[in-house]
Amino acid sequence: MTIDSPKDDILLRIDTNGAVFISLNRPDKLNTLSEAMLAALQDQLDDIAQDPSVRCVVISAEGRGFCAGHDLQEMRSNPEREYYQALFKRCGKMMQSIVELPVPVIAKVGGIAAAAGCQLVASCDLVIAARSARFAVPGINVGLFCSTPAVALSRSISAKRAFDMLVTGDVIDAETALDWGLISSVVDDVELNDAVAAKVEKILSKSPSAIRYGKSMFNPQRQMSLSDAYDFAGNVMAENMMSHDAGEGIDAFLEKRKPTWEQPTR
Template identity: 70%
Template sequence: MNHSQSSDNILLREDKEGAVYLTLNRPDKFNTLSEAMLTALQKELDTIAVDPTVRCVVIAANGRGFCAGHDLREMRAHPDQAYYQMLFRNCSRLMQSVVALPVPVIAKVQGMATAAGCQLVASCDLAIAAESASFAVSGINVGLFCSTPAVALSRSIAPKRAFDMLISGNFIDAATALEWGLLSGVTADADLDAAMAGKVAQILSKSPAAVRFGKSMFHPQRQMALAEAYEFAGKVMAENMMSPDAGEGIDAFLAKRQPVWGQPGH
């Protein structure tokens, strides 16, 4: 198990049995995505992206809230359009890096996830929240429509529900977020750690190669026309079939035994 910290400890990293846990650590600021936080997260994701031994990533947060979005005080200190474009470009790159990462990314959510914090949840492949968690894209309340969060949100939930959240700034609770598709699971607050551990263990029990093949095709095919999506998925599945793990998995199934997966990175 490895631990590392970056940028004055605002982001914590723990490596455990192929899973990487990234924990936002500005609890007194509700883990806002300051420039330093964006930089620290981007650095870790870039490192993980080229590490063949990583099998899944959990994004969590310390304190009462998951993430309150951009640091508004920092933004007001730089009243310059070029600065804002740079900031939103860097945030958008981070969100796209989550989607493009070759392994599943799971958000572990407690408390509030608002604006770009809600965007981060929407960008993750899976998201498990405590039942007391709440979600909003509330920039509209301070005169700022959450345009970049809208990109991830509208690809995660139905457009009319997304626009209603964006134009009203209203919060939704975890049960509603689950029903609408923003979350993949909700659990009692006291059971959040156990639920996350169970989901990570489930992913780690699968073929590392098959999981990576799956992540590589799932998001791109959603942007394709139907025939193109099937063509792309067929190529990925054929390549997956040629992997040693697929041969081992099918042979094990036919022989009624447990498969022995190859190690990631080999």
Template identity: 65%
Template sequence: MLAALPVSEPLLQREDQGGVATLRLNRPRQFNALSEAMLDALEREIDELAADTRVRCVVLAAAGKAFCAGHDLREMRGRPELAYYQALFARCSKVMQAIQSLPVPVIARVQGIATAAGCQLVASCDLAIAAESARFAVSGINVGLFCATPSVALSRNVSTKHAFDMLFTGRFLDAATAADWGLINEAVPEDQLDAAVTRKAEEILSKSPAAVRYGKSMFYRQRQLPLDAAYELAGDVMARNMMEEDAIDGIDAFLSKRIWK
């Protein structure tokens, strides 16, 4: 009699609780490297999250000792074709942009290492909280490969000189430096990581869902615009937000000295 084949766990796990959806990268033995299958799973889940109005915050986490070691280099070397590499990096870039396009905030929960495209993943999230033992790098330069696509997200989080330093030396940052440079929001003791992420998610959940959705969309759009166009967009968004029931109730409560809930 043939033995039953072991059931493999999904590459990406999702858990929903109280308006917070947690996506967990689940390739711990490969340090959660972004294989083609992992990118496909991320793209599918992000598309579902974008359409799920019950979700008000997303946490991007990872199983095992590492957050994400970047692309799966072994898989990539198995197909040394220019067209394949171009398609792969385009797919990864689409996933990173989809994270930013989600209508709700995304918090990266980081432990261990976040390197190359893994660091890009952290930088693509709206917020990031890391264990004090976490380390960050865009270290492709060390093996002759400039981290071009990670540089896009990185340079939109840290200063030009800090980004250049990381990209051209391949140096690793500790979590305290990553927080100081603006790559992450906060570094906490490892045993307090879950609690810190939960607190941040609860802060978001306590705010008006309409205001959060208006705000995230506007925030990234205005950064790409000239100053006058940015103010024009912001004024229109704020006017539309003022018409929402949350804003009407909240302002009336404030004016009558009640607390908005």
């Protein structure tokens, strides 16, 4: 099944073979996270979370930049503490929804990912970036410490490197982002589409249930003590072992044949 969104939508979506491709569509505004964009993203993430047929999500963007962060013009037109608190809470919920999705989320990044755009990158499970991509949390340059982006950033790279980016506003290139662990791979710009397609294809070739077990375990255990993490992971793995796909996969390995995975249904 393929679902295409109208090109004039603020967010574009294509569904195909269990993968959902979402693209930010405010190229004239460098895909800033306006209130409307946050709401559209939240709606899509909520829908995906309830759909067992979805097996992978890709977040990309139209135009020359990935995402320049919050819409500063919109923010300045609403100079009230309550408005800002609600805005950042809404943004934080959306970022957490990405982390909590039961399937892998890949960021496909070209151009600049700044401030909340860098936060969006850091919130995804995998990040494939074009060599020309750039990353920054430059709020400090306009008198604003990027506090909410710092939450995702400091959970993706080391605390000292994250703080350095936050207090200097410096832009880092894709190779540096790869070295620091903010992104998972860098490819030449002309290879970005193929690299993302290959990653999606590889994920779709794996057991759908095993991928969901893995996503449900991976992020929560990172916040636990070592002993609690092993207890939690052991219980998840035991449950996974009871699934059809684990039995089928192990039998196929022993019998030297290709496994037939159980296909998810709506």
